[in-house]
Amino acid sequence: MLEVINDFLSGKVLIVLIVGLGSYFTIRSRFVQFRHFFHMFAVFRDSLKSSAGQLSSFQALMLSLAGRVGAGNIAGVGIAVTLGGPGAVFWMWVTALVGMSSSFFECSLGQLYKRCDAEGQFRGGPSYYIQHGLQKRWLGMIMAFLLLITFGFAFNGLQAHAVTHSLNNAFGFDTTYTGIGLAVLLGLVFIGGIKRIAKVADLLVPVKTLAYIGVTLYVIVLQFDQVPAMLTTIVKSAFGLDQAFGGLIGSAIVMGVKRGVFANEAGLGSAPNVAAVASVEHPVAQGVIQAFSVFLDTFLICTCTALLILLSGFYTPGFEGDGIALTQNSLAAVVGDWGRVFISVALSLFVFTSILYNYYLGENNLRFMVGENRKVLIGYRTLVLVLIFWGAIENLGTVFAFADITMTLLAFVNLIALFLLFKVGMRILRDYDDQRSAGIKVPVFDSSKFPDLDLDRKAWPANPSAPVAAPGKASAGVAAAQR
Template sequence: MDALNSIIISFNDFLWTYILIAMLLALGLYLSIKTNFVQFRYIKEMFRLLGDGIGNKNKKGSISSFQAFCISTASRVGTGNLAGIAIAIAAGGPGAIFWMWIIALLGSASSFIESTLAQIYKEKDIDGTFKGGPAYYMEKGLNKKWMGVLFSILITISFGLVFNAVQANTITASFHEAFNVNEIVVAIILSIITLFVIFGGVHRVAKVSEVIVPVMAVAYILVALFIILINFTKLPETIALIFENAFGFKQFTGGTLGGIILIGVKRGLFSNEAGMGSAPNAAATASVSHPVKQGLIQTLGVFTDTLIICSCTAFIILLSGVDYTSGGVEGIQLTQRALSAQVGSWGNIFIAICILLFAFSSIVGNYYYGESNISFLTSKKRYIFLYRIFVVFMVFSGCLAKVSIVWNLADVFMGFMAIVNLIAIFLLSKIAFAALKDYTEQKKKGIKDPIFKKDSIEGLENISEWE
């Protein structure tokens, strides 16, 4: 098993060091410039649209923009925010946090483009709900069905199976740390709950996400703010530590700066999923009047995930004084011990409950991404049934797996997915640029809720909606 893990790590290092980091940063910068940094210009509009999505009642059989936001945020906000940050700090030091911020700021432009494209090329399912995502815009926009098939297979394996094993693994570790609960007991209970939710279909997934995501996020942020307030005098030196480690002469001369960047970018992408091609599957389900609306809402999800929730975990760990360099504690246990050092033993229990909600919401969100892409591959319902059984099996086995192999395998599939999707959104980016231009022009004319139609973009083909 150790030999297999070593092979996976070596391959990961090559894939990320020489291919993915360059692609993510270069494309993120290119899309930011071409959209005049839409991720910063339209922040006020993002919050307005999200508020409208909460207030508006969606039509029967459809998913609201807020519910779509919650499905994607449910998938984003999970173990990457609590366990992944702890792993990043333990492996790369505080400087890794800075590079997570950078990948979120640049990657949010990629998230805007992919989610806008998903809306443009979405389809209506037989039950009246919308479906779409990278596989659909690869087939319709690029006329490359094979590319869509490849992406569908990768996302179904990585999100529905491998990533769900990661989420289950972290839930088990946190409950063992807090309550000393046997792994098999957690595996059985978690598998039964997962079975109940995913067999309820996308509407049950949406309703579960709509309730869990806001509650868990607010609770966790409030606790983190409390930690920051009681350690307010240490805050300037902690922020300075992050920047010193991110650019430090010591790290550069020691040859570890590249490793810090690598770890920060990897864990950042695992957490916020910007450009990976996962969130567009949720974005496509929303019923909105213009594709750019959901593109902006999904961009806000990247900021919520990395700049807020990931930063909360980072400051909890760095302000706690807990030794994160010894290597004796992995992942979620480090976050639990850091919080317990500040607030007492209930910190262990609070993190265990948080990770249960964070990670379980990720499981149902990840599940939906796989279901959406199996629908792209085949209309036969028996394959959806088999997929659901495999998801439950991976949740069960993930509870019992060795943490390092699960995380490293997740990195491999995440890397392949991201490469395929980044190529597609680069080739189709001009369509999203045109949609953004149309939205901006309507806003300048004083139209509060811009409306998109097929002929809003000249030469747009293979569109089944937006009559």
Template sequence: MPDFFSFINDILWGSVLIYLLLGAGCWFTWRTGYAQLRYIRHFGKSLKNSLSAQPGGLSPFQALCTGLAARIGGGNLAGVALAITTGGPGAVFWMWFAALIGMAISFAECALAQLYKERDRNGQFRGGPAWYMSRGLGMRWMGVLFAIFLLIAYGFIFNSVQASTVSRALNFAWGYPPLISGIVMALVVLPIVTHGISGVARLMQWFIPITALLWVITSLSICAMHIEKLPTIFSLIIKGAFGWQEAAGGVAGYTLSQAITSGFQRSMFSNEAGMGSTPNAAAAAASWPPHPVAQGIVQMFGIFIDTLVVCSASAMLILLAGNGTPNAPIEGIQLVQKAILTLAGGGAEFVAIMTALLALGSIVANYIYAENNLFFLGLDNRRTIWLLRIATCITIVAGTLMSFPLLWQLADIIMACMAITNLTAILLLSPVVHTLASDYLRQLKMGVQPTFNPGRYPDLAPQLAQDTWDKAPRS
């Protein structure tokens, strides 16, 4: 069975998804006028009044932290280790590259999610890829397919990966049995997710910045202790990225395709650009300024924080410890713990604690994404929601007992299914993305606060929910 999943994984990633990601990233970079660079100085403006939630929606800061909660988890530690193990130091470069072009993809998908959001019966904003597939493309069947993929991924498989990572870290640090770790995690998660998207967002707005900052500061401090080795590490990354190291050394090593594939896979698992998950958080926000592009900017820089900051911190630790050699055993989080032990003489327990905290935030946010898509499917009744909560807890426990490589293969497959569906949709909607970006930039050049007025776009107006943008102040 693992060989079968590996075969499917190779087809999806080797023949389809990398080219689709690369093409979509370059296309939206150009189509949005290089949004990654153009809107850097507007990031702060898009978070204005960010600590106060607006009626019916999350604040921009809450939406950002909820998105970061799903992003920053096991993928930032175990995922980076897996990328280096399977693709070598060069995989880190391709993680960076995938994140850079992924920022434009995230900008596009999150702006679309804001545009096509709607209110549920409680007045809370809801939206995401399933909504813009249904409203923007008129393809509800596509939205249903995506919602099912997301439910499988975020309700079950990804949470199993997070639970596996935590159980392995705790077992390495203190010898805790994996099953006990899984049961404890499930018991902690269950009461948290009962508070819904607003309650989770209020928790994540302080929980995620503190835990992520603590990990980055610790990693940078250890790197500073070995600063003389950093030029060599960067050299290894660049040489490995283009296959130069193998040619120069004349020995067997990682191939260029291994580095690219591993870098793109782990980058997507970590920052989720193009996968269609973060738009579920972006749509829930009451964006400020009141324009879809504002939330696109905020979530776009979430990728910068996730991959170029947090993942890079983890990668530096692993490579400084000399754990970037061919044919190394696939260890995931334990590789990070061994790196800390090598560089600092201790700290495996600290890594275990950080992994547990980050994974907890990720599991909770994952559940919120899954629950959000129950609303799209019309299954948002009390019985179905509780079935999802119980099933999520069961998969957390089961994840601690499953094979580590098998879990990551399953995650890569369902991730590819989501991304192919979502990237196809946003590419079809790229004229709308261009319209939104141009409208936002036009108002900036006029020196006025960007405000989305659906009346200016008669082709778009009929596709939008009536109680979202029609009440926004007009520019």
């Protein structure tokens, strides 16, 4: 029954929602992800600046990449290629292109409607912009519950299962002991709260990402003469034009979209939870940088994995096996047995940081539901650690099917909320664009311009410090902004 429901939701509903509404957001915003593409790099540079007592935009980016760059980039891509052929990679790209727009708006809104908690830290996400933007707390509660179940519980167990079984295959480690070790290490980070999670992500995310990209690019460079032909195969297979994969066009679309969403999470409502914790001058700045993280996740890391598999010569149409084994064997076919070890180590780092991200998503939405209740929070941490250990030693196939269903429901609720709040998103985007057009290098958000919105004035004060215009571009618009 779960499989039938899952096939309908993820095979039909999810495609229409992600691609359809993502395309709508893209067109209505005049292709915001393309217009601001090169600006993303400037915002990324500025994100390195920190604000006293708050998380920086760079730390929020590392947190989001901790979640986006996970098992889906290794195992998920392998599954997509296995079941959908090379054409699935093309549809992952399409999902990411439109997903950049969805991620831009959901993270901008997450910033806009964030709240300052009793400890002086920012919190936000879909539940917050649904409650304060749509004035529908009941729907925000549903969203919070779905995020808690999907990320806080189900995905953590699945991630633990992936890493412990990968280590067992590569090193022969007993899953019971690795499960205990994983739970202990994670517990030590959990008790430090969002600041400790951010510090660990700051350290591990760049290391795991650069190491993985470096090794996969090395393999791609070794066979660079085959890359143009393989890219042609990917595009032709996506439309059923390659004879070897002609019968997989339907599977290519479904698996490409499904695994693409699982990998980059654009539109699911997960990234706004961590995007909201950053201290930024304007909500749109965080939307820009989170769109950039979707690009990094799919176009760089997922593409590296896909080309690693397809160029290795190990993959053949009709391959039977799991995605992790396919990626491990593909790398080993080119560089030797150390390739299997490297994938296991990389997967361990990917999963560790992803679980930290998933845990925070669950905690953030639990706080939205019950408030600052310390006993409930301790109970949540304990249950998460138990599920991590359980997932490490048990096959959670049923849980995975259930998580796919709740993930699709998340996308449904979140994307409908984004559609209803789209005009608000466009208003703050125009405010940001107008300031940039006026020569202001770092646009500043003035909440007094939006008196009709239910905003936290501690997070977004009225009449903030005056923005600075670029030299030689002073104008009446700048003068007005400075007044």
